Structure formats: C-alpha cells, structure tokens
Amino acid sequence: MDAIQIYGGNCLFGQTKIQGSKNAVLPILAATLLIDGVCEIENCPDISDVRHMLRLLESLCCTVTREKQKVKIYTKQLSQCEMPQESVGVMRSSVMLLGALLARTGSVSMQYPGGCVIGSRPIDLHLQGLRRMGVVIEEKEDGFHAETTGLIGATHRLPFVSVGATENLVLAAVLADGETIIENAAREPEIGALCEFLTQAGADIEGAGTGRLRIKGVKRLHPVSYRVPPDRIVAGTYLATCLCSGGEIFLQDAPCLQLQTVIQAAQAMGAGIQESTEGLYIACKERRKALPGLETDSYPGFPTDLQSAFLAAMTLAKGKSTIRETIFENRFRIVPELQKMGADIQLQDNSVIIEGTDRLHGALLQAEELRGGAALVLAGTAAEGVTVVTNRHFIERGYEDICLDLQKLGARCKKVDYPVADT
Numbered sequence: 001m002d003a004i005q006i007y008g009g010n011c012l013f014g015q016t017k018i019q020g021s022k023n024a025v026l027p028i029l030a031a032t033l034l035i036d037g038v039c040e041i042e043n044c045p046d047i048s049d050v051r052h053m054l055r056l057l058e059s060l061c062c063t064v065t066r067e068k069q070k071v072k073i074y075t076k077q078l079s080q081c082e083m084p085q086e087s088v089g090v091m092r093s094s095v096m097l098l099g100a101l102l103a104r105t106g107s108v109s110m111q112y113p114g115g116c117v118i119g120s121r122p123i124d125l126h127l128q129g130l131r132r133m134g135v136v137i138e139e140k141e142d143g144f145h146a147e148t149t150g151l152i153g154a155t156h157r158l159p160f161v162s163v164g165a166t167e168n169l170v171l172a173a174v175l176a177d178g179e180t181i182i183e184n185a186a187r188e189p190e191i192g193a194l195c196e197f198l199t200q201a202g203a204d205i206e207g208a209g210t211g212r213l214r215i216k217g218v219k220r221l222h223p224v225s226y227r228v229p230p231d232r233i234v235a236g237t238y239l240a241t242c243l244c245s246g247g248e249i250f251l252q253d254a255p256c257l258q259l260q261t262v263i264q265a266a267q268a269m270g271a272g273i274q275e276s277t278e279g280l281y282i283a284c285k286e287r288r289k290a291l292p293g294l295e296t297d298s299y300p301g302f303p304t305d306l307q308s309a310f311l312a313a314m315t316l317a318k319g320k321s322t323i324r325e326t327i328f329e330n331r332f333r334i335v336p337e338l339q340k341m342g343a344d345i346q347l348q349d350n351s352v353i354i355e356g357t358d359r360l361h362g363a364l365l366q367a368e369e370l371r372g373g374a375a376l377v378l379a380g381t382a383a384e385g386v387t388v389v390t391n392r393h394f395i396e397r398g399y400e401d402i403c404l405d406l407q408k409l410g411a412r413c414k415k416v417d418y419p420v421a422d423t
Contacts, residue, residue, distance in 0.1 A: 033100040316358075
C-alpha cells in the first residue's frame with residue numbers, strides 16, 4: 001500500500017517553492033477545448049488530477065505533449081463527445097468539461113463524476129444552468145446525455161455559491177449567442193484565473209473576482225500561452241505545518257494576497273509573518289495559541305480546503321480552539337485519526353472543539369481524501385516518534401511531491417510502501 005513515513009518532533013527551517021495551482025489549472029485545461037489550435041499552459045503542476053484530466057483530453061482526440069512544467073494541447077482533431085467512464089469516475093472535476101464540450105461539439109454523454117468523499121456535491125446547478133442556455137439533458141441512472149443546437153445566453157442566479165457551477169457556466173457562455181449574467185457567482189481566485197485565460201483568448205468577460213459576472217458571447221477564441229498562478233492551498237498547508245512543528249520557513253511564490261484570512265488566523269495563533277512580492281516568511285518560535293471561532297466560508301473567507309490543516313495545528317495549541325465547517329458536511333473525517341495520535345477533539349455536528357495538548361505521538365493513520373491526508377502528514381511532522389500515513393495517492397491528487405517540499409523545510413519524511421520493509 002502506498003504511504004508516507006514521517007519521523008516527527010523537529011522544528012522546521014528552510015524554504016520551498018509553491019507549485020502551480022490545482023484548482024486553477026483544471027478548469028483552464030477544460031477551457032482549451034473551446035479553442036481550435038494549440039494552447040500552452042506553463043507552470044502546470046504534475047499531480048494525479050492533472051494527469052487524469054490530460055488523459056481525458058486525449059480520449060477526446062486532443063493531442064497533449066508535456067515537457068516538465070509546460071503542457072501543450074492541440075484540439076483541432078476534437079471529435080469525441082463521450083467521456084470514458086474510468087476517467088470520469090475517479091475525478092470530480094471532469095464535470096467542468098461539460099460546458100466546454102457542449103460549446104464546441106453540441107453533444108456530450110458522460111457518467112456522473114466521482115472522486116469526492118468529503119460531502120455531497122450535486123451537479124444539479126450545472127445541469128439547471130445549461131438547460132436555461134438551450135441544452136436538452138436526458139438523465140439516466142448512471143449518467144446523462146446532453147445536446148444542443150446552439151448555446152444561448154441566459155441569466156443565472158445561483159441559490160448558493162458554487163465554484164464548479166460558476167466555472168461550467170462561464171465555459172458555456174463565452175461562445176454562446178448573446179449575453180450571460182451569473183449572479184451570486186463564486187469569487188475564488190481560481191475563477192479569476194479562468195476568466196483571465198479566456199479573456200486573453202478573446203472572450204468578453206466583466207466582473208471577474210466579484211459576485212456578478214457578465215459574459216458576451218463571441219464567435220471564436222484564439223490560442224494563447226498562459227502561466228498558471230501559484231497554489232494558495234499548498235502554501236496554506238505548509239504554513240500550517242510550521243504552526244504544527246514550529247521553526248522558520250520561507251514559501252517562495254506564495255500568493256500572499258489570496259491568503260489574507262489564512263494569514264490572519266496564523267497570526268492570531270502567534271505566528272510571525274512577513275509578506276513580500278517574493279513569497280511568505282513564517283516564524284513560530286513559541287507554542288501556538290488557541291484559536292476560538294474559526295469558521296470556513298467561500299472566498300474571501302477561510303477556505304474549507306485548509307480547515308483540516310489548521311485542525312491539526314490546533315491540536316498542539318495552548319487552550320481551547322473551535323472550528324465550524326459550513327461548506328462540506330463530512331470534512332472532519334480525520335478526527336479519529338488525530339485522536340489516535342493523542343489529540344483531544346470533540347465532534348459536534350458540523351463543529352469541533354479542540355483542547356490543545358502538549359504533544360502528539362506517532363501512529364499508523366489512513367488518508368481518505370486529499371486535504372485531510374495532507375493534514376495527517378503535517379501532524380506527523382510534529383508528533384513524537386514515527387507516523388505512517390497510508391493511501392498516499394489521495395495526497396498526490398493535489399501535491400506534486402509533499403515529501404520533497406517538506407524535506408526542504410527540514411521535515412523528515414519519505415514515500416514508502418506499507419508494511420514498511422526492515423532496512
């Protein structure tokens with residue numbers, strides 16, 4: 001079984017460079033389907049979710065080449081409109097191909113997407129919005145077929161903020177006939193990156209970064225070269241690792257402006273932080289303070305993707321901390337695993353109460369999803385003794401090489417197969 005082994009208990013010191021953003025690059029890769037020609041995507045992270053997406057594009061008859069962090073996608077031969085079940089079933093973000101494929105080919109058949117255990121993520125908003133844009137959708141038990149003779153602009157008022165639905169509607173709207181308005185749109189920086197990519201390709205989009213997007217459909221888009229911004233969630237994860245283990249680290253290229261609520265939470269816990277155009281410096285020289293009242297929210301609120309990492313840090317803070325999760329109903333799956341390490345955590349519906357302890361001890365842990373798995377690794381860096389986190393493949397969905405990055409920051413960890421062979 002794939003795993004990560006961590007020898008914990010030492011403070012961190014060093015620096016590492018933040019990779020390209022997973023949540024930005026996936027919709028941008030989907031957006032290349034709208035463009036007849038070759039697009040170059042630079043700073044593209046080499047993570048399993050990206051590899052799955054590139055295989056999906058190849059299954060649709062696109063030509064994909066990769067050289068280190070640069071990916072070239074040639075879509076002129078795009079003809080397939082049925083996505084293979086084996087790829088769709090393992091990756092939730094495959095649904096974002098729907099809007100782009102309908103705009104390009106007018107017909108899509110796909111299985112319902114998978115890849116998520118942290119809560120329900122129904123695609124009803126996606127399908128309802130596309131129906132308003134002239135798409136006929138036939139739903140079946142295991143999937144659906146969508147078809148249109150031409151997308152038309154429409155006004156959408158999302159009943160709640162949804163990153164995925166916002167992205168899909170944007171992708172459908174840029175080549176639609178007429179004007180599309182998206183009210184209560186998600187404001188995450190990754191949507192801003194998607195809009196920036198599409199605008200460079202010739203799309204007419206107003207309001208990126210706000211809760212109201214206005215998109216005037218254009219006849220065609222042209223190929224572009226685009227650099228993916230750094231991953232704010234990876235940066236926040238390593239910031240939280242320093243909160244756990246203590247020390248001084250520098251995160252090169254960390255997107256400081258996108259991390260303001262995270263930085264404020266870390267400062268409230270006693271971290272010293274300096275922001276610069278080069279990145280983020282974090283110093284944790286004393287035991288962290290408890291943080292009562294942390295609550296996740298859509299951007300610019302505290303990101304749910306970093307809730308698990310801060311939960312791990314709070315287990316070692318002095319005093320009582322609380323977290324309320326408002327985005328996903330099953331985001332506290334790591335609580336039993338942290339309790340194996342000696343953490344004092346009480347789970348109450350969609351909240352947890354954490355009584356900080358002086359130390360954690362190493363344990364055999366199991367990752368069940370991406371962000372929770374990464375949080376278990378960073379807890380292991382602070383624990384006494386040896387920690388093994390199994391199901392490394394979950395973590396590799398979003399982190400290029402979490403072991404190498406943490407080694408650069410002074411942590412002792414490595415990839416292993418479990419059971420670990422004697423050496």
